[in-house]
Amino acid sequence: MGPQTLIELGRRNRADPTELARWAADLERRNFRFGNFQAFVEAYKFVAGVLDSPADYALAGKRLVETLAAENVRYAEVTLSAGMVLWKKQSLEAAFEAAAQAAADAGAKLGVHVNWIFDAIRHFGVEPAREVLRMAARYRERGVVAFGIGGDERRGPADLFVDLYREARDRGLHTTAHAGETMGPESVRAAVELLGAERIGHGLRAAEDRAVLALVRDRGVPLEVCLTSNVATGAIAEASDHPLPAILREGVRVTLNSDDPGLFGTSLEREFLLAARTFDLSREQLAGFIENAIDAAFLAESEKSELRVAHEALTLGLGSA
Numbered sequence: 001m002g003p004q005t006l007i008e009l010g011r012r013n014r015a016d017p018t019e020l021a022r023w024a025a026d027l028e029r030r031n032f033r034f035g036n037f038q039a040f041v042e043a044y045k046f047v048a049g050v051l052d053s054p055a056d057y058a059l060a061g062k063r064l065v066e067t068l069a070a071e072n073v074r075y076a077e078v079t080l081s082a083g084m085v086l087w088k089k090q091s092l093e094a095a096f097e098a099a100a101q102a103a104a105d106a107g108a109k110l111g112v113h114v115n116w117i118f119d120a121i122r123h124f125g126v127e128p129a130r131e132v133l134r135m136a137a138r139y140r141e142r143g144v145v146a147f148g149i150g151g152d153e154r155r156g157p158a159d160l161f162v163d164l165y166r167e168a169r170d171r172g173l174h175t176t177a178h179a180g181e182t183m184g185p186e187s188v189r190a191a192v193e194l195l196g197a198e199r200i201g202h203g204l205r206a207a208e209d210r211a212v213l214a215l216v217r218d219r220g221v222p223l224e225v226c227l228t229s230n231v232a233t234g235a236i237a238e239a240s241d242h243p244l245p246a247i248l249r250e251g252v253r254v255t256l257n258s259d260d261p262g263l264f265g266t267s268l269e270r271e272f273l274l275a276a277r278t279f280d281l282s283r284e285q286l287a288g289f290i291e292n293a294i295d296a297a298f299l300a301e302s303e304k305s306e307l308r309v310a311h312e313a314l315t316l317g318l319g320s321a
């Protein structure tokens with residue numbers, strides 16, 4: 001959800017006016033530093049709280065696609081925090097169907113293809129996550145391509161979810177896991193070795209152990225790097241503290257991502273600019289992140305080829321500009 005949608009829905013659904021006013025001011029300043037992960041989780045709950053009816057989810061889905069189109073995004077895998085919807089005791093069916101339909105309608109007009117990842121909240125435990133997986137499998141025909149877990153790694157260790165990840169694979173879903181965000185490299189190792197996660201959300205702390213970097217590199221598991229998010233949640237103090245250069249030096253595949261763009265006041269475009277400026281990256285390196293994203297997409301090979309053609313056409317355009 002972008003800032004306007006948050007404020008609009010917050011007013012409509014009578015969110016705490018003081019909280020909302022504070023958010024409006026923060027959004028104005030684009031200054032999102034929650035200080036630590038728990039403070040971020042509290043903020044996240046407030047924001048998720050403004051989504052109430054299926055119509056709210058539809059509005060969020062439509063606005064999201066409009067934002068992506070404005071950034072020249074052709075394909076997106078959008079994480080729906082399904083665990084959060086269930087935690088709010090809302091109908092995940094109604095919420096998802098509304099959001100997916102609105103996103104598909106807007107996407108058909110604007111040329112953006114959206115698929116979905118259903119995310120469970122790992123510190124809520126296995127049973128709620130099982131329900132998220134059940135729904136993800138049910139909605140495969142509606143564009144749900146993967147199952148993942150996010151949240152507090154310490155309170156929701158990987159070994160709890162081994163059976164669920166096996167089941168996800170058996171049901172034809174791809175898998176992701178946030179790891180190495182709130183815990184060290186051992187959490188990334190567990191996500192890869194125990195869960196068989198195909199992509200790692202964040203993974204920045206893998207850089208603390210070269211053996212773990214070698215593991216993700218050798219298994220071809222990309223790290224989904226989200227610079228602004230890591231500063232906002234307090235994982236690092238400044239973007240320049242991110243170990244991206246060391247990760248790239250080890251030959252690990254990296255994609256750049258916006259995480260919660262509305263909540264962190266960022267966008268995919270801003271993340272590319274931030275990475276380029278902070279680490280003095282070349283145009284080839286930036287294009288490489290997009291190529292990695294296409295390779296790592298949960299799409300059929302023929303669909304990936306189409307994206308590669310579109311990407312090459314755009315990069316050629318850049319080269320001559």
Ligand SMILES: [Zn+2]
Nearest residue numbers: 150178201259
């Ligand atoms: Zn995240």
